[in-house]
Amino acid sequence: MDGLRGIFLKRVYEPYDESDGCRILVDRLWPRGISKGNARLSLWLKEVAPSPExxxxxxxxxxxxxxxxxxxxxxxxxxxxxxxAVRQIMILSEQGQVTILYGAKDPVHNHAIVLFEELQRITQIPKT
Incomplete structure (x- = not known):
């Protein structure tokens, strides 16, 4: 599980951990083979996922x-x-730990990695 300033990233198929904090699924489609109960989501933020096109x-x-x-x-x-949607994640991260969840099998080539990097970039911008 990778993390930055209270925002972490992991596959939705990895086991739930109490330290996950607010669990946000960032996929537009529901991940195959996992029940909503087992996902233990705080929020399904479809709007932050890439456009369908x-x-x-x-x-x-x-x-x-x-x-x-x-x-x-x-x-x-x-x-x-x-x-x-990005602002919503940032606000939630100010209130406590956030774990961004994704369903893609490839842990390197997926949209959650790009989103995570963008959140990292935003958190490094000095606030004026």
């Missing part, structure tokens, strides 16, 4: 990941819906 274009192909990252970052930084 971008998700379908990427189709979890590692060779498309660099371009996917650029396109998803653009969504996160310019789409009002995405901006609000």
């Amino acid at each position: 971008l998700r379908k274009w990427f189709c979890h192909k590692p060779e498309l990941f660099d371009e996917f990252r650029c396109r998803y970052l653009d969504e996160l930084r310019t789409s009002d819906v995405h901006i609000q």
Whole structure:
């Protein structure tokens, strides 16, 4: 489980831990093979996931990941819906620990990694 300033990242299939704090699923689609009870979510924040068009274009192909990252970052930084969802995660992280959950099998080439990096970038920007 990776973490930064009270925000952690892990697959939704990993066991629940009390230290997870607020558990936020950031996938647009419900992960296969896991019940809502076993997921033990605090929030399902579909709005922060890539748009359906971008998700379908990427189709979890590692060779498309660099371009996917650029396109998803653009969504996160310019789409009002995405901006609000990112703000919601940041507000929750100020109240306590947050664990961002994703269902992708590939732990390197997925949207949650990009989101996590963007949250890390935001937390490093000096507040004025």
